[in-house]
Amino acid sequence: MTTTMTTTTTIRVDPIACDAYGYCAELLPELVSLDEWGYPVLDGQPVAPRLLALARRAAKDCPRRAVLIEQSPVPSPGRDGTDGAR
């Protein structure tokens, strides 16, 4: 059986680079909230396809280039609903 792969996209913030400007939370409130000091808090969940453009914009517009977009391969479900593994 062949296992096919898809990718999942997540965002994270480089805490060293971030200066707590808060633009990312303004652009992507669905995924980013701010703590009491203005630093972003992320839930770590994959970015929904409908939010990908906003996530890329948050990364592009971050003045510190602290928003990082990461893509990871994940096995896609087989036609029978399994992950293709035996």
Ligand code: SF4
């Ligand atoms: S926009 Fe960039 S610098 Fe500002 S809070 Fe978000 S990650 Fe930090």
